[in-house]
Amino acid sequence: MGNAWGQRLGAKHPKLERYCHWPRARCNARDGRKEQENEREIQVDTVSLDHFVKAANIDRIDFIKIDVQGAELEIFRGGERSLKDVVAIVTEVEFEPIYVGQTIYEDVSIYLREQGFAFHKFLGLAGRAV
Numbered sequence: 001m002g003n004a005w006g007q008r009l010g011a012k013h014p015k016l017e018r019y020c021h022w023p024r025a026r027c028n029a030r031d032g033r034k035e036q037e038n039e040r041e042i043q044v045d046t047v048s049l050d051h052f053v054k055a056a057n058i059d060r061i062d063f064i065k066i067d068v069q070g071a072e073l074e075i076f077r078g079g080e081r082s083l084k085d086v087v088a089i090v091t092e093v094e095f096e097p098i099y100v101g102q103t104i105y106e107d108v109s110i111y112l113r114e115q116g117f118a119f120h121k122f123l124g125l126a127g128r129a130v
Helices: 049-055 072-077 105-114
Strands: 015-027 034-047 063-066 088-091
Touching: 034 049, 072 105
Parallel strands: 063 088
Antiparallel strands: 015 034
16 A cells, blocks of 8 residues: 555565455445455565655654555664654554454554654444444
8 A cells, every 4th residue: 555655655664565465354234244265475575664754855754644555664663763753643443353364453453653753532433243
């Protein structure tokens, strides 16, 4: 998933190939239950947030809004230098994983607290039937 500049951001390593896995689900129209289909895998070339910021000659980032289908923590870990100037982050998190290898709220929250951030509030809570 690209950001506003069209660059794919990934894990801590400056450049890597990342394999994305996700279940393909569909909804059974009669009773609303999800049916799991086969997992799909694609290869995506990425760069870390810190690598991107340096390569794009960005002096500092003061606000981040991010929704990358469960890979938020990987991007934050790849942006430790860039996060030092950030004032606020809006990020999507899940309380239960829905993607293979996805981190959940607790993982992201712990990491961001370790980086000096404090939780403010949940925005636009949504849910899904279990």
